[in-house]
Amino acid sequence: MTMIEIDKEPIDVDFLIVGGGIAGLMAAIQSAQQSIRVIVAEKANTKRSGSGATGNDHFCCYIPEVHGEDIEPILWEDLHSLHGDFQDETLARLFLEESFDRVKDWDRWGISMKPKGHWDFSGHAYPGRPRIFLKYAGHNQKEVLTREAKKHGAELMNHTIITEVITQDGAVVGAVGMSVKEDRPLVRIFRAKCILLATGSATRLYPTSTPGWMFNIPFCPSCNGSGRAMAYRAGAKLVNMEMPNRHAGPKYLARCGKATWIGVYRDPHGEAIGPFVKRPTKELGDITADVWNTVFTDKFKSGEGPIYIDCTQVAQEDIDYMLWGLVEEGNTAMLDYMAAEGIDVRKHRVEFRQYEPFLIGSRGIEINTRAETNVSGLYAAGDEVGNFRADLSGAAIYGWISGKSAADRAKEIAGFTPVEKMGFVEERIRFYSSILERDSGPTWKEANLALQQIMGDYAGMDVRSETLLNAGLTYLRLLKNKAHDTLTADNAHNLMRCLETLDLMDCGEVIFHAALERKETRAMHKRSDYPFTNPLLSDMFLTICLDDGKPHLEWREKR
Amino acid sequence: MPPIIDEETCTHCGTCVDMCTEDVFFGSEKEQLPQVTYPNECVYCNACVEECPAEGAIYLRLPLPMMLMYKPAR
Numbered sequence: 039m040t041m042i043e044i045d046k047e048p049i050d051v052d053f054l055i056v057g058g059g060i061a062g063l064m065a066a067i068q069s070a071q072q073s074i075r076v077i078v079a080e081k082a083n084t085k086r087s088g089s090g091a092t093g094n095d096h097f098c099c100y101i102p103e104v105h106g107e108d109i110e111p112i113l114w115e116d117l118h119s120l121h122g123d124f125q126d127e128t129l130a131r132l133f134l135e136e137s138f139d140r141v142k143d144w145d146r147w148g149i150s151m152k153p154k155g156h157w158d159f160s161g162h163a164y165p166g167r168p169r170i171f172l173k174y175a176g177h178n179q180k181e182v183l184t185r186e187a188k189k190h191g192a193e194l195m196n197h198t199i200i201t202e203v204i205t206q207d208g209a210v211v212g213a214v215g216m217s218v219k220e221d222r223p224l225v226r227i228f229r230a231k232c233i234l235l236a237t238g239s240a241t242r243l244y245p246t247s248t249p250g251w252m253f254n255i256p257f258c259p260s261c262n263g264s265g266r267a268m269a270y271r272a273g274a275k276l277v278n279m280e281m282p283n284r285h286a287g288p289k290y291l292a293r294c295g296k297a298t299w300i301g302v303y304r305d306p307h308g309e310a311i312g313p314f315v316k317r318p319t320k321e322l323g324d325i326t327a328d329v330w331n332t333v334f335t336d337k338f339k340s341g342e343g344p345i346y347i348d349c350t351q352v353a354q355e356d357i358d359y360m361l362w363g364l365v366e367e368g369n370t371a372m373l374d375y376m377a378a379e380g381i382d383v384r385k386h387r388v389e390f391r392q393y394e395p396f397l398i399g400s401r402g403i404e405i406n407t408r409a410e411t412n413v414s415g416l417y418a419a420g421d422e423v424g425n426f427r428a429d430l431s432g433a434a435i436y437g438w439i440s441g442k443s444a445a446d447r448a449k450e451i452a453g454f455t456p457v458e459k460m461g462f463v464e465e466r467i468r469f470y471s472s473i474l475e476r477d478s479g480p481t482w483k484e485a486n487l488a489l490q491q492i493m494g495d496y497a498g499m500d501v502r503s504e505t506l507l508n509a510g511l512t513y514l515r516l517l518k519n520k521a522h523d524t525l526t527a528d529n530a531h532n533l534m535r536c537l538e539t540l541d542l543m544d545c546g547e548v549i550f551h552a553a554l555e556r557k558e559t560r561a562m563h564k565r566s567d568y569p570f571t572n573p574l575l576s577d578m579f580l581t582i583c584l585d586d587g588k589p590h591l592e593w594r595e596k597r
Numbered sequence: 598m599p600p601i602i603d604e605e606t607c608t609h610c611g612t613c614v615d616m617c618t619e620d621v622f623f624g625s626e627k628e629q630l631p632q633v634t635y636p637n638e639c640v641y642c643n644a645c646v647e648e649c650p651a652e653g654a655i656y657l658r659l660p661l662p663m664m665l666m667y668k669p670a671r
């Protein structure tokens with residue numbers, strides 16, 4: 039039996055960053071320059087972790103010398119863009135205002151933001167509208183950001199997970215973590231003045247498009263909503279959690295990068311399915327799937343599918359540009375596969391499909407313009423923020439902002455709280471140990487698949503209703519209790535996966551509560567018992583937090 | 598089953614073990630041939646292939662359920 043090991047010496051840290059993705063590393067680079075101790079706890083290795091692990095090629099930003107001095111048209115475009123739904127305008131405005139400075143930082147550090155020699159805003163755009171996505175060469179982004187964080191003195195603790203945020207009187211005082219590098223997990227206790235949650239999206243909530251292959255997903259499967267779950271348990275507000283988001287791309291290999299493909303979506307007869315482009319170019323591709331998010335599913339279900347991307351009308355120069363973009367955003371596994379199989383975009387049409395729902399930005403932790411949550415000393419940035427979204431560039435800008443805010447706060451706090459003596463910490467360690475000590479019981483995979491089938495059936499995409507949601511919530515609670523009492527793991531890795539799955543269950547429970555409260559149909563939240571969109575809710579956000587251990591739901595106006 | 602390691606070419610440097618985002622190589626011994634402990638947790642990101650200093654030592658074989666669906670354009 040593998041036993042848990044405990045490092046009895048707590049670690050004193052001014053600013054603990056949970057997750058070394060784009061947001062976490064940007065926060066580390068900023069804050070480490072301010073004479074405070076900064077630690078990044080990263081589940082994998084910061085050089086290759088998170089949704090930006092293998093690169094990216096588009097960075098939403100406002101560059102005055104390209105867009106003009108008036109930010110308003112760009113802000114409008116951002117709020118109505120592919121990621122524009124469910125944002126507080128105040129956060130989006132600040133994001134755009136600071137975005138060019140971060141672009142210049144990245145370029146100076148060695149991530150090529152001007153690979154074609156000029157500020158190249160191509161793709162991800164509507165005909166006749168401003169283009170707000172800067173095309174860049176981000177293949178080396180994690181390596182560069184890791185180097186910069188180290189250079190400024192941030193300590194990178196790779197293969198270390200954070201499992202709980204510890205609070206006292208409504209403020210952060212520390213965290214429980216665990217090194218998962220060796221067979222035997224090593225528990226570490228952090229006494230922290232400030233904590234940033236930057237753990238990314240929440241994938242693995244719903245069944246994938248390839249049954250039995252839980253990790254065939256377009257984003258990072260190790261991004262499992264831990265930040266959202268820890269924030270919720272610590273009393274922070276979550277927002278927009280009931281709003282599903284789905285990505286689309288090649289069938290069956292689930293990949294990001296839909297908009298990097300330059301082509302026209304066509305039905306089996308070769309007819310274009312959208313009105314936007316006849317002859318796509320690198321500046322303007324086919325945006326039909328962004329306007330009509332469910333197009334691939336709808337056409338398939340109606341029998342008019344499947345729908346293919348057709349790149350054969352694209353100029354060779356733009357095909358080269360597209361293939362370059364796919365490499366820069368880290369799609370080399372797919373390109374290697376296509377080359378080996380003789381799949382050539384100039385000769386073949388590739389079928390596209392919609393993937394399973396997951397939580398990305400605009401579905402998660404509520405923050406203000408300082409990246410603070412409602413819990414003092416607790417910050418959030420990146421894909422787990424609930425009232426703002428700009429994907430990678432949003433992570434870069436708000437990661438940086440959180441670094442400034444946390445450093446300012448940390449300098450005002452004199453000492454550390456002896457969290458290692460708290461009963462809560464002891465109880466958590468006993469629980470982690472019990473999972474390793476059980477002789478028999480379900481593995482994390484059983485629990486994760488059971489969660490996925492409940493989410494897919496009772497909080498799914500085809501239909502939601504009060505009766506289905508109530509039933510699903512009851513079943514999920516049963517599953518969660520069962521998992522809590524019976525899960526087993528034989529090493530640090532599987533213990534980590536068990537705790538990830540329990541965090542996903544917390545996220546799932548919040549989704550059920552919020553989906554029950556939103557008594558209308560909006561975007562992909564489809565209530566059969568409320569089949570209309572309620573205009574009175576158009577400018578409102580739904581928040582949820584724990585109040586005396588119970589979920590407390592509240593509507594508020596957008597800010 | 599991804600990834601596949603060429604025993605002849607691998608230098609046992611452990612880079613893939615350290616870099617894998619999903620800990621597919623969990624439990625591998627230092628300076629030994631990496632073991633693919635959790636192949637079903639591979640996300641086919643290619644990070645191990647790209648980070649490997651010995652070209653050709655790791656090959657990513659996509660499982661059949663991840664086949665791309667395609668047809669000739671004409």
